[in-house]
Amino acid sequence: MTDTPMIINALGQLDNPNAPASVDAAAQLNPSSEQLTIDKKTLADAHASGLTAVNITLGYTMGDLPPYEHTLHEIAVWDALVRDHSADLTKVLTAADIRRARAEGRIGVIYGFQNAVAVGDDTGRIATFADLGVRVVQLTYNQANHIGDGSMAPENRGLSDFGHRVVDALNERHVMVDLSHSGERTCLDAAAYSRQPVSVNHTGCRALADLPRNKTDEELRLVASRGGFVGIYFMPFLSLSGHARAEDVVDHIAHAVNVCGEDHVGIGTDGTVTSIDDLDAYRAHLAEHVALRREAGVGAAGERADTLPFVIDLRGVNQFRELIRLLEARGYGSRRIEKILGTNFLDYAERVWTPVTGSSRS
Known part of the structure; x- marks a missing residue:
């Protein structure tokens, strides 16, 4: 593939993980966006990678x-970050904003x-968040909350009564309902109930x-349908060894395409573009961070002191080009690769973020 396709990371980070503030933040359980380092290297690397847009985690x-x-x-912090780097960054409210960014x-x-x-306990806050520019809301993290069960909640109870109201409110404001980290029953319940695609x-x-952090074929198929x-x-959960490689990423993409169809699969790396330079130093602090997450009840099965939270041979500014190369080697044509790298997410955003007349629940 000669031209770089549109690359949309459905979940990623903008940060220089080598900067002192970011190193300190990485050791914490819930670092603030104010501790991120969005410097010249962060921005230069993001541009060099070909990245078009990224869903970042805030709040x-x-x-x-x-x-x-x-x-x-946190929303105010990110508004300031985008404003301060307006030559390089732009806030996305619509699918058209992604096209314009490119x-x-x-x-x-x-x-x-x-x-x-x-x-x-106030679904009215969803309107507040939407008005402030929030476009994706994941219902749960690994643990249970009052909306539903996360992937590590043993009861697997599904979407709560209040959770149904939350989904209604997200649908009403055309905000993506993200079921990453959710328990299986919560995922199936929300996907079946939502009047908009999830x-x-x-x-x-x-x-x-x-x-548990991975989705069953039943979940994948329902979401796509x-x-x-x-x-x-690009996470360790792609391999039971905990040491996922680039080929594992391709295997999981291929399986998802087989289950969901090529129009519904993309990438959400859950990582930065800028690589960690000193992996030895990083590994020295990793065990402490994993233990902290376990003690707080937010860790996931498959997280260990020796499992890096990224794919070792699919990182840095060339990660997307390397993925393209591997997909080509697997026999994927340019059109399918373009879909996976970005246009499938763009089309999904168009379906959700664009208000549709007469879409209220009957």
Whole structure:
């Protein structure tokens, strides 16, 4: 493939993980967006990678901070970051904004949550978040909340009564319902109930690696059948060994395409473009961070002190070009690769973010 396709990362990070502030933040359970390092290297690497747009995580995910207030603060932080780097970044509110970002040589920043706890008991807050530019809301993290069960919740209870109201409110405001990290029953319930297509923005396939963070074929098939989107991550959960390689990413993409069809699969790396330079130093602190997550009850099966939270041979500014090369070697043509790298997410965004007349629940 000669021309770089549109690359949309359905879940990723903008950060220089080698900067001192980011190194300190990585050791924490719930670092603030203010601790991210969006410097010249971060932006240069993102541009060099060919990245068009990325769904970043902001707001409350876990920890002791007040969820609603912290989330409002994080949105303001990101508004300032985008404003301060307006030559390189642009806030995404519509699918057209992603196209414009590509045309202007900027990187589209999509505001997303990885936990909906900040909604509290007031679904009206979803309108507030939508008005502030939030376009993706993941219902749960690994643990259970009042909306549904996460992938590590043993009860697998499904979407709560309040969770149904949350999905209604997200549908009403045309915000993506992201079922990454959710428990199986919560995922199936939400995908079946939502009147708009839903997504699993960063996951793997449980048929290839039977770990809770990966989705079953039943989940994948239902999400796709309703017009949704599935993003495959570059994470250790792609292999039972915990040491996932680039070929594992391709295997999971291929399986998802076989289950969902080629129009519903993309990428959600769950990582940065800028690589960690000193892996030895990083590994030295990794065990402490994994233990901290386990003690807080937010770790996932498959997280260990020796499992890097990225794919060792699919990182850095060439990660997307390397993925293209591997997909080509697997026999994928340019049109299918373009879909997986970006246009499937763009089409899904068009389906969800564009208001449709007469879409209220009957």
